[in-house]
Amino acid sequence: MDTEKIDRIIGKHDSEASSLIQVLLEIQSEYHWLPKEALERVSERLQVPLARIMHIATFYKAFSLVPKGRHEIHICMGTACHVRGAPRVLDAVQDLIGIKPGETDLDLKFSLETVNCLGCCALGPVVEIDGKTHGKMSPSDTAEVLKNYD
């Protein structure tokens, strides 16, 4: 844990308590999770009680209190993607990287999540990796795409 880095992120937002969520988001994207030490530092610097930070950090799905992998895979399970074979894509990904939705692999490479709709149903089944959308995926396409990440 690098306190300076946290302080820099807090400093960018002028230590404003109202920027709490922005600060947490930046810490999340920096470390891929919210380490406890970071939250304590934020609490101290922004003068926000830890209970409130915990409330917010557990409320939004964007935050994680456990380490996440370097690459986040979101597989759309919405109706359109579902009927176009999203469950098969999910099975393929689970077999390939060996984790279930909500889990992270041991070398912190991938985290897997299912989402309910990514909003581009015409591209279904959709897989989003690190914010990049891959449309019309088949189980074999997914394997190809995942090779590009390490």
Add this chain to the structure above:
Amino acid sequence: MSGILLQIDGRQVEAEEGMTLLEAARKEGIHIPTLCHHDKLEPYGACRICIVEVEDSGRTKLVVSCVYPVEEGLIVRTRSEKIDRIRKMILELLLAHAPDAFGLQDLAREYGADRNRFEKEASFCIHCGLCVRYCAEVKKKHAVGFVDRGIRREICFVPEVAAKECWDCKECFPLCPTEALQAAFVLVEAFTGEKT
């Protein structure tokens, strides 16, 4: 300074600007049941048990009296068939979470609520927020807070703060209408141990 005149259960009531319906009714000795209300705390409107019927320019609507400000000429009914039915439903839903809470059982008897109507999902917490708000507003310690959301929302002590502050305070314990808080506290005790 002229007061605001309104009618509660057929009685003329004078209230001051900024008061809530609940406060106006209580001042007149009219009883409205509450679970999440506390005189020292900001109104919260969580339990909905203090729901009343308000008639304003010919229309009736249902409002929660602990957060509804008084208005000139309002006609308020604190008991009616409709309100009793709603309160009974709220109680039955709360009883699914805390079937043995004394406070709830007294109300359940009054409104004829059946504790077995809904499948029990005993979390022992009805999310009234009394402990959380008392700790934040009166004690300003923020030792206990809500975590997670929706059906998974629950109260949780922050161990670092709780270990320092709670042993000599515990003022939130008697506030809890269901004794859920004690359970949560015991949980933290298990984590932090006797460290004080």
